[in-house]
Amino acid sequence: MTTTVDGVRSLKYWQGVNQALHQEMDRDERVVLVGEDVGGPGGPYGVTRNLRATFGPNRVRDTPISESTIAGLGIGAAAVGLRPVVELMFFDFCMLAMDQIVNQAAKYRYFTGRSLPLTIRTMSGSGGSYGAQHCQSFEAWFAAVPGLTVVMPSNARDAKGLLKSAIRSDDPTLVIETFGLLTARRDTPVDEDFLVPLGVAETRRSGDDVTVVATGRMVDRSLEAAERAAAGGVSVEVIDPRTIAPLDRTAIVESVSRTGRLVVVQEASAPFSLAAEVCALAAEECFDRLRAAPVRLCADFVNVPTPQDLIEARVPGVDDILAAVTRVTGR
Amino acid sequence: MPDDDRTPPPADLYRQLLLCRRFEEVVAEQYREGRVPGPLHLALGQEATAVGVCAALRRTDVITSTHRGHHHCLAKGADVDRMMAELLGRRTGYSGGRNGSMHIADPDVGLLGTNGIVGGGLPIATGAAFGLQVQGRDDVAVCFFGEGATATGNFGEALNIAALWALPIVFVCENNRFAELTPSSTHVAGEVWQRAEAYGFPGVRVDGSDVHAVADATHDAVARARAGDGPTLVEVMTYRLSGHYVGDPATYRDEAEAQAWRDRDAVARARAALTGTEAAAVDDEIEELLATAVDRALAAPTADPEELG
Numbered sequence: 001m002t003t004t005v006d007g008v009r010s011l012k013y014w015q016g017v018n019q020a021l022h023q024e025m026d027r028d029e030r031v032v033l034v035g036e037d038v039g040g041p042g043g044p045y046g047v048t049r050n051l052r053a054t055f056g057p058n059r060v061r062d063t064p065i066s067e068s069t070i071a072g073l074g075i076g077a078a079a080v081g082l083r084p085v086v087e088l089m090f091f092d093f094c095m096l097a098m099d100q101i102v103n104q105a106a107k108y109r110y111f112t113g114r115s116l117p118l119t120i121r122t123m124s125g126s127g128g129s130y131g132a133q134h135c136q137s138f139e140a141w142f143a144a145v146p147g148l149t150v151v152m153p154s155n156a157r158d159a160k161g162l163l164k165s166a167i168r169s170d171d172p173t174l175v176i177e178t179f180g181l182l183t184a185r186r187d188t189p190v191d192e193d194f195l196v197p198l199g200v201a202e203t204r205r206s207g208d209d210v211t212v213v214a215t216g217r218m219v220d221r222s223l224e225a226a227e228r229a230a231a232g233g234v235s236v237e238v239i240d241p242r243t244i245a246p247l248d249r250t251a252i253v254e255s256v257s258r259t260g261r262l263v264v265v266q267e268a269s270a271p272f273s274l275a276a277e278v279c280a281l282a283a284e285e286c287f288d289r290l291r292a293a294p295v296r297l298c299a300d301f302v303n304v305p306t307p308q309d310l311i312e313a314r315v316p317g318v319d320d321i322l323a324a325v326t327r328v329t330g331r
Numbered sequence: 332m333p334d335d336d337r338t339p340p341p342a343d344l345y346r347q348l349l350l351c352r353r354f355e356e357v358v359a360e361q362y363r364e365g366r367v368p369g370p371l372h373l374a375l376g377q378e379a380t381a382v383g384v385c386a387a388l389r390r391t392d393v394i395t396s397t398h399r400g401h402h403h404c405l406a407k408g409a410d411v412d413r414m415m416a417e418l419l420g421r422r423t424g425y426s427g428g429r430n431g432s433m434h435i436a437d438p439d440v441g442l443l444g445t446n447g448i449v450g451g452g453l454p455i456a457t458g459a460a461f462g463l464q465v466q467g468r469d470d471v472a473v474c475f476f477g478e479g480a481t482a483t484g485n486f487g488e489a490l491n492i493a494a495l496w497a498l499p500i501v502f503v504c505e506n507n508r509f510a511e512l513t514p515s516s517t518h519v520a521g522e523v524w525q526r527a528e529a530y531g532f533p534g535v536r537v538d539g540s541d542v543h544a545v546a547d548a549t550h551d552a553v554a555r556a557r558a559g560d561g562p563t564l565v566e567v568m569t570y571r572l573s574g575h576y577v578g579d580p581a582t583y584r585d586e587a588e589a590q591a592w593r594d595r596d597a598v599a600r601a602r603a604a605l606t607g608t609e610a611a612a613v614d615d616e617i618e619e620l621l622a623t624a625v626d627r628a629l630a631a632p633t634a635d636p637e638e639l640g
Contacts (some may be wrong), residue, residue, distance in 0.1 A: 032465055034461075058465055061461075061467065061496070063492065064488070064491055064492060064495065066491065066492060068454055068484060068485055068488055069453070069454040069457055069458075069485060069488035069489050069492055070454075071453020071454065072453070072455045072457060072458045072485070072489075073454065073457060073461050073492070074458060075454070075455045075458050076395075076443070076454070076455040076456060076457060076458020076459035076460070076462060076472070077458045077459065077461050077462030077465065078458075078462070078556060079393070079438065079455070079459055079462070080393060080459050080462035080463055080466070081444050081466060082462045082465060082466070084458075084462075086562070099448055099451060100451070100455075101450060103447070103448050104446075104448070104451055104455060104540065105453075107434075108444075109428060110426070110429075110430070110640070111409055111426055111434045111435075111436050111444055112426075112436040112437075112438055112443075112444065113426065114438055119388035146640070245573035
């Protein structure tokens with residue numbers, strides 16, 4: 001790992017998360033970390049390593065396997081003045097904490113008029129071979145809840161910057177990290193004041209012919225597809241929303257209005273998903289400018305399998321994205 | 332004899348109990364007049380639980396409450412006018428009249444919220460106790476819940492974590508003998524208070540018609556929590572004289588059982604501890620307070636459709 005002159009390092013995704021936690025816990029003693037295996041083991045994948053050694057067992061706590069109460073620990077602690085970060089190991093485990101997240105945390109400001117500076121970290125996506133109860137992508141459920149901010153960093157830089165913004169935010173934020181990208185690298189500012197703002201999309205590649213909106217693991221695949229499309233003379237714009245609630249509607253509408261074509265690529269299945277929402281947005285706001293029907297390029301509407309080749313058969317690959325781009329552009 | 336350090340002076344005690352009783356009766360009248368937008372879950376007969384427990388607390392201690400939470404709110408110091416206005420759907424209410432009975436909160440007095448979800452407060456109170464512990468404060472958290480909530484997973488999760496971390500929390504199970512429309516014998520196996528022992532901390536059972544007994548047990552539990560010695564489970568054996576909601580005919584209730592509870596009514600017993608003149612003065616004071624609260628609420632505009640969020 002080397003630091004360039006402008007303070008940017010190539011970090012792995014997990015290092016971005018780890019650096020964010022170290023920096024924010026160092027900066028503000030009200031920040032605490034709570035979850036299964038986060039302390040001694042440093043998390044099942046080492047994401048939280050060295051935090052307990054650095055900040056001590058009072059602020060970094062290993063919990064029992066009690067997802068509902070893990071979420072509640074964050075709510076109650078935030079209500080009495082802390083800025084907790086709670087980890088629910090896999091997205092699928094959030095379902096055990098649904099009441100605390102949806103009925104309690106998301107409504108705290110509505111009921112009390114007060115802030116609830118709570119960050120919930122979890123991990124989704126089918127990057128590992130953990131099967132149908134560890135690899136699901138239902139981020140849209142939480143994006144449909146008033147009072148929750150939901151972010152989905154797709155790379156190390158955003159993993160760091162979005163998590164730091166979430167911790168500094170005064171309202172509950174669900175940070176859905178992407179399984180399968182934990183060791184993927186991206187140049188990331190080391191500065192402790194580097195933040196990625198909540199609610200702001202990033203245009204990862206500019207283009208004129210078609211807008212590809214992608215999340216999680218699908219962002220890198222879309223960039224690769226865009227590179228290949230460019231060789232064929234098709235100019236693809238790739239937008240990573242980064243925050244899915246509230247969605248950066250302005251960035252998407254601006255892009256689609258300009259290109260007239262939209263492909264949304266995600267690891268979730270299509271029905272009632274982010275892709276459905278983005279296509280509805282395009283239909284409502286860009287109808288007169290659309291030159292082709294929007295496309296939802298999503299995982300098949302089946303459960304997530306375990307073997308890697310079956311996983312790949314279920315989710316969009318680079319070839320699939322290229323084919324969708326070709327289809328909407330007619331080239 | 333009551334311990335003078337542990338319960339308020341007799342007139343104050345009666346005032347608090349009567350406020351809980353009459354607040355709910357007055358709100359129920361308003362409900363029947365069609366002025367309460369949402370449902371009302373009353374806790375008539377259970378007044379000694381909230382008043383006895385909160386007698387052991389200070390303003391900076393925090394509580395979580397339930398869907399049957401008016402008494403907890405009042406005993407912890409919530410504002411009567413703002414509560415009445417909230418229940419009557421008025422803009423001067425705690426959340427502008429938008430949310431009603433099950434969603435009253437006042438963090439300034441340590442009331443983190445009533446709750447529409449049975450058992451929903453257990454993780455939150457545990458988290459509050461965790462937060463107090465991390466900050467090194469000697470405040471405590473009290474979690475009110477009914478015996479119905481002991482059937483939820485949150486109950487086991489919260490007791491386990493509270494014990495493991497020696498959290499400054501008192502779990503107050505308000506056993507009013509009914510979980511919604513069904514006697515608790517259908518819902519609850521074994522004895523609630525004894526479940527604490529399995530987690531390695533004290534559980535006690537007290538008579539919920541005796542406000543002094545409730546206050547005593549809570550004082551012990553709070554002292555233990557403040558000293559860093561961890562949680563206590565207090566099961567208060569009380570009785571719900573009202574239905575599950577206003578309008579529930581409560582045909583599932585045994586009238587002889589209810590009458591036996593009325594005969595031990597904590598509010599009446601607190602009144603009997605005063606002279607006739609003292610008692611009448613408190614009666615007048617509470618009637619005036621509540622009449623004023625209703626008048627002020629009804630004079631305020633109803634919740635604003637322009638302020639939904």
